[in-house]
Amino acid sequence: MSFSTALTDAAARVQARLDAALADREDLPVVHAMRYAVQGGKRLRGFLVLESARLHGIAPEAAVSAAASIEALHAYSLVHDDMPCMDDDDLRRGLPTVHRKWDECTAVLAGDALQTLAFELLADPALGSAEVRIELVASLAKASGAEGMVLGQALDIAAETAAVPLTLDQITHLQAGKTGALIRWSAEAGAILGQADRVPLRRYATALGLAFQIADDILDVEGDAEKAGKRLQKDAEAGKATFVSLLGLDGAKARARALVEEAEAALAPYGPEAGTLIEAARFVISRES
Amino acid sequence: MSFSTALTDAAARVQARLDAALADREDLPVVHAMRYAVQGGKRLRGFLVLESARLHGIAPEAAVSAAASIEALHAYSLVHDDMPCMDDDDLRRGLPTVHRKWDECTAVLAGDALQTLAFELLADPALGSAEVRIELVASLAKASGAEGMVLGQALDIAAETAAVPLTLDQITHLQAGKTGALIRWSAEAGAILGQADRVPLRRYATALGLAFQIADDILDVEGDAEKAGKRLQKDAEAGKATFVSLLGLDGAKARARALVEEAEAALAPYGPEAGTLIEAARFVISRES
Numbered sequence: 001m002s003f004s005t006a007l008t009d010a011a012a013r014v015q016a017r018l019d020a021a022l023a024d025r026e027d028l029p030v031v032h033a034m035r036y037a038v039q040g041g042k043r044l045r046g047f048l049v050l051e052s053a054r055l056h057g058i059a060p061e062a063a064v065s066a067a068a069s070i071e072a073l074h075a076y077s078l079v080h081d082d083m084p085c086m087d088d089d090d091l092r093r094g095l096p097t098v099h100r101k102w103d104e105c106t107a108v109l110a111g112d113a114l115q116t117l118a119f120e121l122l123a124d125p126a127l128g129s130a131e132v133r134i135e136l137v138a139s140l141a142k143a144s145g146a147e148g149m150v151l152g153q154a155l156d157i158a159a160e161t162a163a164v165p166l167t168l169d170q171i172t173h174l175q176a177g178k179t180g181a182l183i184r185w186s187a188e189a190g191a192i193l194g195q196a197d198r199v200p201l202r203r204y205a206t207a208l209g210l211a212f213q214i215a216d217d218i219l220d221v222e223g224d225a226e227k228a229g230k231r232l233q234k235d236a237e238a239g240k241a242t243f244v245s246l247l248g249l250d251g252a253k254a255r256a257r258a259l260v261e262e263a264e265a266a267l268a269p270y271g272p273e274a275g276t277l278i279e280a281a282r283f284v285i286s287r288e289s
Numbered sequence: 290m291s292f293s294t295a296l297t298d299a300a301a302r303v304q305a306r307l308d309a310a311l312a313d314r315e316d317l318p319v320v321h322a323m324r325y326a327v328q329g330g331k332r333l334r335g336f337l338v339l340e341s342a343r344l345h346g347i348a349p350e351a352a353v354s355a356a357a358s359i360e361a362l363h364a365y366s367l368v369h370d371d372m373p374c375m376d377d378d379d380l381r382r383g384l385p386t387v388h389r390k391w392d393e394c395t396a397v398l399a400g401d402a403l404q405t406l407a408f409e410l411l412a413d414p415a416l417g418s419a420e421v422r423i424e425l426v427a428s429l430a431k432a433s434g435a436e437g438m439v440l441g442q443a444l445d446i447a448a449e450t451a452a453v454p455l456t457l458d459q460i461t462h463l464q465a466g467k468t469g470a471l472i473r474w475s476a477e478a479g480a481i482l483g484q485a486d487r488v489p490l491r492r493y494a495t496a497l498g499l500a501f502q503i504a505d506d507i508l509d510v511e512g513d514a515e516k517a518g519k520r521l522q523k524d525a526e527a528g529k530a531t532f533v534s535l536l537g538l539d540g541a542k543a544r545a546r547a548l549v550e551e552a553e554a555a556l557a558p559y560g561p562e563a564g565t566l567i568e569a570a571r572f573v574i575s576r577e578s
Binding site for chain 1: 320369400402412430434435
């Protein structure tokens, strides 16, 4: 299966699982907003879960709740991140953000309930033994809380009011939390499900996550807002240090390419079966949204 | 042990567990706000976990992570509930609310990370087998998400703009989610930890939760804001239907007393060992904060 077919297939499976999880709920704005917030997106994280599971002989049906979980968690972080007190964004994936379409109160509650849903999905018996499921819970909590994603968001906010711009090391640390932690969890999930060594996938995902963020910074400078479906040139306007401001546009592109090679090398133990994950790394630095 | 000693003991154990969980974190406002938000409070939910565990022969050391978990979850809900777009409160437990002491952005992130912490704590191996821990995760997700606590909060918000005040049935449904769901989970946690029948504790906690909310409505009318540590008379000002507005003050008090008797009867299978839980139910309708 090619990368683009695998990504489309993963997106459909994830959406169906999220739709099922959000069916038969009360007719309330918070429920409508949850369904709205889990629509669309590339589903890269869900794809990483399903592909890393496949590398360990796990069928998509036995991994899809973990894929849906990370996409619910990612959706919660976007809903809260877009709020006026955070990034104050009006558009997401080309559509009004939740607090614009409804209100801030609904955005807070929908985000909160999407985080809960992420953990609820990991309790699905289809994912395997209780040992496997509780390990998924423990590692997702670590990746998403104040030692992972929220740490990165908090460092990002602190950077906005800092007297001096961040250094390359500081930005790398920030991004390892903000975007890296969920990407690492997604790729490691397959090894957790397969009760296998997590090191190769962790190395792959660490390089991939950083390449993803560098590509985001490049997109913020060079991208087309319409294709991206969100406001661009935000970082330059805010005077924030980015990989582009620190490395230059060519330097950032070279670094992203080197990281993709690192990601590729990390997957050597899996042989040709890892082809789609390697294609995913190449996609990440060439995407337009 | 008397109820008040057991409550004090539970509060100390819960605080120590939360302090340990939040030690050695980066020096950031979000981390300070998390520590601040888990200070104080009656710790009734944590007490219910430890006492229901004791009824099943589970030592406090083997239940305290579940007690700390529900208090972290409760704290997250208060931090978000107090925000300007929700209840817009300046005081909580007699101190400035998180968004007043820091800012809204810190309140969003600290609440988010406290929810994550609640699930992280349930992965603690000290709580027992993986089966027990994943069942705690699944049931807490059900109790706190858009089918439990968040559902109650959303119904509460919808009621504020509804053309007609809520009926007694509607308020009972709302409160079963908003305050009842976490109280039920707390009392049932001991039965989950002990892999025992949950029905008696569920019946106890359902009556207790409703009595708790009726007492809250009475306190809102009759209470002393200084002792309560928060703004009172909010419901009357907002023209909201409450148990007091629907049943009258005497009717509400009679209903609360009847519920305490129901709670007491539900614990009959446990005999005299359940004395502190019965005292807790009596305390709930006599408290001043």
